[in-house]
Amino acid sequence: MSGFIVVIPARLASSRLPGKPLADIAGKPMVVRVAEQAARSRAARVIVATDHADILAACAAHGVEAVLTREDHASGTDRLAEVAAKLALPADARVVNVQGDEPLIDPALIDRLAELLEETDAPVATLAHAIHDAADHFNPNVVKVALDKHGRALYFSRAAIPYARDAYAADRSALPAGLPVYRHIGLYGYRAGFLADYASLAPGPLEQYEALEQLRVLWHGYSIMVAVASEAPAAGVDTPEDLERVRRLFAA
Secondary structure, three states, rough: OOOOEEEEOOOOOOOOOOHHHEEEEEOOHHHHHHHHHOOOOOOOOEEEEEEOOHHHHHHHHHOEEEOOOOOOOOOOHHHHHHHHHHHOOOOOOEEEEEOOOOOOOOOOHHHHHHHHHHOOOOOEEEEEEEEHHHHHHHHHOOOOEOOOOOOEEEEEEOOOOOOHHHHHHHHOOOOOOOOOEEEEEEEEEEEEHHHHHHHHOOHHHHHHHHHOOOOHHHHOOOOEEEEOOOOOOOOOOOOHHHHHHHHHHHHH
């Protein structure tokens, strides 16, 4: 498999961890560590998309391709759309979005997303993994996804979906056997043609209330294919504690 590209959106601003993309991990900026990990996939090209000259310079110093994008993008998807336009990608080109705070991302997950786009006509692909703990099912910070029989997303929610009415009426401390509960993994693959259309899609009320950008795609009638991973991926870096955890892993 070849022909897909990875784009890594990397904004310098971060409310919980200022300057996060440039945070040092074993002698290299985090965004460079992410790019190196993504390069272990079968991607034909890995590109960092940033809004800041310091990130551009850090990438150049480590031989990582990067492009400067506008500062006013509302989301990483909008930043990807600008990159796809700058590169004049054909409509059927596959673009995998890897977050710039995922230095432990498994390259096999990137490949799986690209494969999923190749196997289907859906414009968007993403990942999920099974939930085994009822506490996670009821946790609003854990985003759930319900699937149809073909693996397409029916809905994403912070609520406990699907809800086992009878079982939970008796006991909410454990998941009922066989309940298909999946946690969404925030890794996406897109067709470049969809990225060109995305900027014109207005946010819908579902997205606004749930605070989940992917609901905009479903709201406007596009399909999202979901591959179920065998296990949860390594956690990304959101806090100083996360950064120290990752630094210890690289040091080891």
